[in-house]
Amino acid sequence: MFNNKAFSINYIFLLINLAIYLDTLLYGIIVPVVPYYAGRLGASPGELGVIFAAYAAGLLLAGVPAGMACDRYGYKPVLLPGMIGLTLSTVLFAFSGGVFMLSVSRLLQGISSAATWSAGLALVASLYPAQMRGQKMGLVMTSTGLGTISGPVLGGMLYQYAGYLFPFLLTAVAGAVLSVLLWRCPLPENNTATGKGQQTELKMLRNRNIFWSVAVTVAGSFGFGMLEPLLPLDLNHRFGLTSAGTGLLFGALSMAFTLCQPVFGYLSDRLGRKPLVTGGLLATALTAPWLGRAPTLEAEALLLALYGTVSGASSATALPLLADSTEAVCLAGANTGSLKMKAAHPNSGMYGTAYGIFNTAYSLGLVAGPLIGALIAGRWNLTTALTFYSLLLGITALGVILQLKEKRQKKAAVSRPATRPGRK
Numbered sequence: 001m002f003n004n005k006a007f008s009i010n011y012i013f014l015l016i017n018l019a020i021y022l023d024t025l026l027y028g029i030i031v032p033v034v035p036y037y038a039g040r041l042g043a044s045p046g047e048l049g050v051i052f053a054a055y056a057a058g059l060l061l062a063g064v065p066a067g068m069a070c071d072r073y074g075y076k077p078v079l080l081p082g083m084i085g086l087t088l089s090t091v092l093f094a095f096s097g098g099v100f101m102l103s104v105s106r107l108l109q110g111i112s113s114a115a116t117w118s119a120g121l122a123l124v125a126s127l128y129p130a131q132m133r134g135q136k137m138g139l140v141m142t143s144t145g146l147g148t149i150s151g152p153v154l155g156g157m158l159y160q161y162a163g164y165l166f167p168f169l170l171t172a173v174a175g176a177v178l179s180v181l182l183w184r185c186p187l188p189e190n191n192t193a194t195g196k197g198q199q200t201e202l203k204m205l206r207n208r209n210i211f212w213s214v215a216v217t218v219a220g221s222f223g224f225g226m227l228e229p230l231l232p233l234d235l236n237h238r239f240g241l242t243s244a245g246t247g248l249l250f251g252a253l254s255m256a257f258t259l260c261q262p263v264f265g266y267l268s269d270r271l272g273r274k275p276l277v278t279g280g281l282l283a284t285a286l287t288a289p290w291l292g293r294a295p296t297l298e299a300e301a302l303l304l305a306l307y308g309t310v311s312g313a314s315s316a317t318a319l320p321l322l323a324d325s326t327e328a329v330c331l332a333g334a335n336t337g338s339l340k341m342k343a344a345h346p347n348s349g350m351y352g353t354a355y356g357i358f359n360t361a362y363s364l365g366l367v368a369g370p371l372i373g374a375l376i377a378g379r380w381n382l383t384t385a386l387t388f389y390s391l392l393l394g395i396t397a398l399g400v401i402l403q404l405k406e407k408r409q410k411k412a413a414v415s416r417p418a419t420r421p422g423r424k
Helices: 005-040 045-073 076-094 099-127 130-162 165-184 197-206 208-239 243-271 273-292 297-336 351-379 382-403
Strands: none
Touching: 005 076, 005 099, 005 130, 005 165, 045 076, 045 099, 045 351, 076 099, 076 165, 099 130, 099 297, 099 351, 130 165, 130 243, 130 297, 197 208, 197 297, 197 351, 208 243, 208 273, 208 297, 208 351, 208 382, 243 273, 243 297, 273 297, 273 382, 297 351, 351 382
């Protein structure tokens, strides 16, 4: 399909970003739409919570299996069904006439997202060498942030002016077009093939660098999961802030988080992963408690923007760190005969399994954050809950300092990826 190697790789990278943007866009579109529709169906608050939680359940259940499937069968057999599933589940969601079917469609969306995310991130890790992964992963996270920001805005506007069905049908059409483009696109072959792959998977789970990469992921999503339900109530109590004002403040947080991702990813390519992860964790730990104590609304906005920025340092770096660590484990396995590679080169690795674990870890943080945060805030207050979170971040940072072993990569000899695309 493509004669130019660099153009082919950039085109694949663009499709991955579009797929992840569409996934997060769809996740955000339902925020302003579903409560109104569920209200017309007579859904209780508990049932509405089930509709929203079903997505996280699907992501949690399918993350690791989808990642392992990437390593066994290739990227396209996982990424393409994931995008098709996302499209079909969106159509199902649009025409669901009851709480049960809404929940089922959201569960299917979560499962499809697990496939899209696991295969997409694994592809980025495979396409680019370690010296470029931070920057490229940062750009992927920028796409995520843009989808998170634009989803609620687009969903609310389209729902108000075009009705309930239109936001979902428009998203489904975009998903269908992207599915066709992915089907026709020559994706690279997976270089992890046969052999004693299960032994390597066990080594991955026992590897300290992979463990702390996952711990950083859990810590980051734990904080966002805690803030989303608790901070709006606190802002209303302290400042009388409406839902629109709260949305603007969270928009400032999301925008800061989104814009800084490529910057911190690029810096981690140059300075190393460990300094960025550690600095981000400690800076977030120092910032978090003040979110519940800001004296003015202006100060709160600045603190949220600061929180989005410093938390981005650890999240942008954890993704390439996970790829680097997985690559090291797999190459060590290849050298000892526990894993056979189809093509031995510096980018060989079981990236699908690694990012399947990442998806599961991210989901666990999103689930645990609201539960533990609400328990502490209900017993004491939001500041106490955020102080607990700071302690968690501090412990994670200490573990990274003491346990993470990073071997600095030499400067890339070439500025383009080493993976050779081929048809699947």
